[in-house]
Amino acid sequence: MTTPVSPSPTAQASSFDLAARFPNIVSAETRPNFKGWIVPKENLVEVATALRDEFGYDLLATVTGVDYFPENKMEVVYHAYKTTGGPGLEFRVQVPREDPVEVPSLIDVWPGVDFQEREAWDLLGIRFTGHPDLRRILMWEGYEGHPLRKDWKEPFYEEDFKPFKSRWPDGQFHLSEEKNPLQDNLKFPQNFDPEKWIPEGDALLYGSLARYSLKNEDGLETDRIVLNMGPQHPSTHGVFRAALTVEGETIVGLKPVIGYLHRNHEKIGERNTYIQNMPFTDRLDYFNSMANNFGYALAVEKLMNIPVAERADYIRVIMAELTRVQNHLVFIGNLLNDLGAMYTPALYAFEERELILDIFEAVSGARMMCNYFRFGGVVRDVPDDVMQKIKDLVFERLPAKTDEMDRFLTENEVLVSRLQGVHVIDGETAVKYSVTGPVLRAAGVPYDIRRADPYSVYDRFEFDVAMRSHGDLYDNYLIRLDEIWQSLRILQQAIKQIPQGPINSQKPVYQVRVPAGEAYGRIESPKGELGFYVVSNGKPNPWRYHVRAPSFVNITPLEQICLGTKIADFVALFGVLDVVMGELDR
Amino acid sequence: MYGRGILKGLSVTWKRFWDTYIEDISWLLRGKKRYYTEEGIKHRSSADTKGIFTIQYPEERLILPEEARYVPFLVYDEKPDGTKEQRCTSCGICAKVCPPQCIWIVRSNDPNTGRPIPEPTEFYIDADICMNCGFCAEYCPFDAIIMDHDFELASYGRSVYNMEKLLKPASYYKSIRPENYERNDAERKAKEAAKAAKAAGASAAQAAQANT
Numbered sequence: 114m115t116t117p118v119s120p121s122p123t124a125q126a127s128s129f130d131l132a133a134r135f136p137n138i139v140s141a142e143t144r145p146n147f148k149g150w151i152v153p154k155e156n157l158v159e160v161a162t163a164l165r166d167e168f169g170y171d172l173l174a175t176v177t178g179v180d181y182f183p184e185n186k187m188e189v190v191y192h193a194y195k196t197t198g199g200p201g202l203e204f205r206v207q208v209p210r211e212d213p214v215e216v217p218s219l220i221d222v223w224p225g226v227d228f229q230e231r232e233a234w235d236l237l238g239i240r241f242t243g244h245p246d247l248r249r250i251l252m253w254e255g256y257e258g259h260p261l262r263k264d265w266k267e268p269f270y271e272e273d274f275k276p277f278k279s280r281w282p283d284g285q286f287h288l289s290e291e292k293n294p295l296q297d298n299l300k301f302p303q304n305f306d307p308e309k310w311i312p313e314g315d316a317l318l319y320g321s322l323a324r325y326s327l328k329n330e331d332g333l334e335t336d337r338i339v340l341n342m343g344p345q346h347p348s349t350h351g352v353f354r355a356a357l358t359v360e361g362e363t364i365v366g367l368k369p370v371i372g373y374l375h376r377n378h379e380k381i382g383e384r385n386t387y388i389q390n391m392p393f394t395d396r397l398d399y400f401n402s403m404a405n406n407f408g409y410a411l412a413v414e415k416l417m418n419i420p421v422a423e424r425a426d427y428i429r430v431i432m433a434e435l436t437r438v439q440n441h442l443v444f445i446g447n448l449l450n451d452l453g454a455m456y457t458p459a460l461y462a463f464e465e466r467e468l469i470l471d472i473f474e475a476v477s478g479a480r481m482m483c484n485y486f487r488f489g490g491v492v493r494d495v496p497d498d499v500m501q502k503i504k505d506l507v508f509e510r511l512p513a514k515t516d517e518m519d520r521f522l523t524e525n526e527v528l529v530s531r532l533q534g535v536h537v538i539d540g541e542t543a544v545k546y547s548v549t550g551p552v553l554r555a556a557g558v559p560y561d562i563r564r565a566d567p568y569s570v571y572d573r574f575e576f577d578v579a580m581r582s583h584g585d586l587y588d589n590y591l592i593r594l595d596e597i598w599q600s601l602r603i604l605q606q607a608i609k610q611i612p613q614g615p616i617n618s619q620k621p622v623y624q625v626r627v628p629a630g631e632a633y634g635r636i637e638s639p640k641g642e643l644g645f646y647v648v649s650n651g652k653p654n655p656w657r658y659h660v661r662a663p664s665f666v667n668i669t670p671l672e673q674i675c676l677g678t679k680i681a682d683f684v685a686l687f688g689v690l691d692v693v694m695g696e697l698d699r
Numbered sequence: 700m701y702g703r704g705i706l707k708g709l710s711v712t713w714k715r716f717w718d719t720y721i722e723d724i725s726w727l728l729r730g731k732k733r734y735y736t737e738e739g740i741k742h743r744s745s746a747d748t749k750g751i752f753t754i755q756y757p758e759e760r761l762i763l764p765e766e767a768r769y770v771p772f773l774v775y776d777e778k779p780d781g782t783k784e785q786r787c788t789s790c791g792i793c794a795k796v797c798p799p800q801c802i803w804i805v806r807s808n809d810p811n812t813g814r815p816i817p818e819p820t821e822f823y824i825d826a827d828i829c830m831n832c833g834f835c836a837e838y839c840p841f842d843a844i845i846m847d848h849d850f851e852l853a854s855y856g857r858s859v860y861n862m863e864k865l866l867k868p869a870s871y872y873k874s875i876r877p878e879n880y881e882r883n884d885a886e887r888k889a890k891e892a893a894k895a896a897k898a899a900g901a902s903a904a905q906a907a908q909a910n911t
Contacts, residue, residue, distance in 0.1 A: 271800075275798075275800055276794065276795040276796075276797075276800065277800050279803075280791075280794040280795075280797075280800055280802060280803050280804065281789075281791035281794040281795065281802075281803075281804045281806065282789070282791060282804065282805070282806035282815070283805060283806070284794065284802075284803030284804045284805050284821070284823065285803070285805065286803045286821075286823040286825075286859065288825075288857070288859075385798060386796075388796065388834070389796065389797075389798035389834075390798075391798075391832075392798050392830055392832035392834070393798060457712060461715075464748075464752050467744070467752070468744070468746060468748075471744055471764075474763075474764050474766070474767060475764035475765075475766060476766065477766065478764075478766040478767055478768035478833055478846065479767070479768060479831065479833075482830070482831065482832070484832045484833065484834075492837065493766070502745070502746055505745075505746035505747075506746050509746065510746045510747075517711055520707055520708070520710075520711055521707075521708045521711040521712075522708060523704070524703065524704030524707055524708075525704040525705050525707075525708045526701060526702060526703075526704050526705055527705065528704075529704070621837070621838065623792055623795065623796040623834070623838040624795070624796075
């Protein structure tokens with residue numbers, strides 16, 4: 114094996130020379146602080162197939178675009194991983210920024226790119242040729258422009274970057290809606306009249322469902338009904354719509370319709386300075402703001418190349434695991450709600466969650482929007498009385514209550530007959546569709562980033578990667594209990610090991626210096642792989658800020674999961690994916 | 700036996716049902732009140748809580764931890780002669796670090812010298828946009844802006860807070876965040892002492908110079 118010619122040897126140290134496998138085709142990235150390989154778009158599918166089949170990169174975690182507006186260039190960045198563990202591989206395609214921006218779709222190599230490619234098309238206008246259903250996903254069909262492009266401006270646009278100059282030293286207060294009336298600040302398609310507008314997106318949506326018009330066994334054509342579940346439906350955990358085609362009670366087609374809660378988190382993130390993004394990440398998966406903080410802090414710390422204070426690392430782990438415990442407890446409660454066991458299990462779960470949130474409030478000041486992590490550490494130390502409460506919970510109350518939950522539900526015959534044998538997804542399909550988190554592990558793939566590619570201090574703890582092998586609803590329920598037990602194990606070790614010392618390796622500054630480069634930080638959030646891809650150009654604001662949200666990627670195989678099942682099971686099948694709309698729609 | 704799991708589960712709810720009464724009676728026997736008292740609320744949000752868990756807001760209120768944060772306010776010190784001294788120097792760090800950019804500060808200049816006066820002329824916080832992140836209070840070098848504990852902010856119109864609404868005395872700060880106040884106060888005193896010592900040293904040096 115030849116040594117790779119690369120400016121960043123860490124990236125390829127444990128990897129291999131892709132350029133040797135594809136001479137004159139693939140070249141190593143040469144920009145400082147950038148990693149990976151540049152692949153020409155003509156050879157993209159070929160290289161990707163080789164990566165999957167010859168080198169074992171079976172899980173494609175992210176696909177996202179970057180708009181290098183000043184260089185008149187667009188880039189599509191891919192991060193691939195092995196489910197057996199180890200560091201990932203990054204490769205990219207660069208194309209001129211001229212409409213149409215075209216890149217071949219990798220949907221035949223990794224079907225999991227489906228929604229992520231649609232997202233890149235929607236927000237950046239990168240057309241993936243060969244994608245069978247390249248519709249907009251977060252914005253509506255007929256929307257003018259691609260919002261993440263650097264020359265696109267949002268309503269109430271003030272300036273490209275925060276802080277805005279109008280705030281200080283001459284902050285003459287005005288309401289933004291007075292200065293920027295909505296109509297002056299919106300782009301409409303040509304000849305657009307809101308009075309006469311009929312959404313054409315629905316026709317396209319139902320058109321894409323019509324692909325499943327099969328005749329029944331007797332050769333008779335039967336009527337199929339298109340049924341919209343949501344956006345306001347109690348079982349969809351928020352504003353999620355599933356356009357279902359049903360034959361009797363059997364689902365024969367399903368398209369998720371999302372974006373009702375879309376706020377272009379990534380554009381906001383690119384306007385913000387680095388530290389200003391921290392409270393915005395809280396609002397992604399609002400059940401697990403500590404985990405979101407963690408992922409973002411890791412990405413920026415990687416980019417800044419700074420260490421984390423040791424005590425802070427332990428505090429981070431404690432908070433992240435507490436948030437996992439409360440997430441899984443509430444998941445179990447809500448799953449039971451979905452199944453019709455209204456409120457009792459959910460409220461039992463909420464009681465424990467409440468106590469955990471009290472801890473978050475005591476250390477960070479807020480129950481849900483914690484904003485607790487800073488680059489290099491955390492914002493403030495855990496006071497002794499709070500530490501005592503964490504100890505009481507972790508060593509006594511939570512094990513007892515998890516056990517109680519187990520006794521309460523696990524053997525319940527009604528629950529078992531409702532859940533057992535309802536197939537969610539098998540391991541192979543799950544990996545193909547980039548599903549991560551408990552759903553993947555319940556399908557028999559022991560892939561947990563805390564073990565596969567350890568971050569923070571997770572390599573110091575003894576714990577098992579929870580795994581179940583059937584991949585049915587019941588396993589998806591059980592794995593949450595298993596993970597709570599493992600989290601409690603980690604917590605008990607972390608509390609015993611936590612050292613004294615400073616809680617931040619950096620001085621608290623309100624504007625951090627981030628060198629030019631890119632970084633992808635990922636953690637095992639309670640819902641799956643949560644990744645933050647950040648590109649810096651050395652300025653106080655990130656050039657590109659992308660969130661790889663587990664909820665969003667995990668619903669990619671929703672149609673495959675639900676085809677052929679009964680409509681009553683859809684509620685449970687969707688429920689076990691454990692999606693949160695704040696993160697799904699971003 | 701079929702139905703064993705259900706019975707097991709029901710035993711859990713059965714136990715939970717009685718827990719409230721057992722707790723109530725044990726509190727009664729000890730002659731303490733479990734409801735509408737601070738002690739009771741504290742116990743109900745501790746790790747030992749059993750039985751009914753609800754805090755009956757607004758008759759009962761959760762005890763906020765010191766770090767709890769809601770829309771910020773500005774601190775002024777009360778001087779012995781009754782005048783108010785604002786801590787804010789209108790340096791603008793809070794306005795710059797604010798993620799939703801909801802802080803607006805007017806810094807005024809001395810008409811004679813043209814230099815900035817270390818006191819804001821106007822200070823607005825758009826409380827409807829504020830996301831209660833606490834950055835302003837965290838990065839303020841003068842402890843002039845502090846996160847409040849008042850969370851009952853509902854109103855019929857837009858809540859744009861001006862200086863009149865924002866300014867609150869240091870004694871209020873002390874009442875909601877005693878530990879933070881003590882820490883900051885000690886820091887401020889140490890800083891002032893250092894400054895005074897430096898000034899004294901400088902004047903002593905000057906005096907020494909003048910003598911020679």
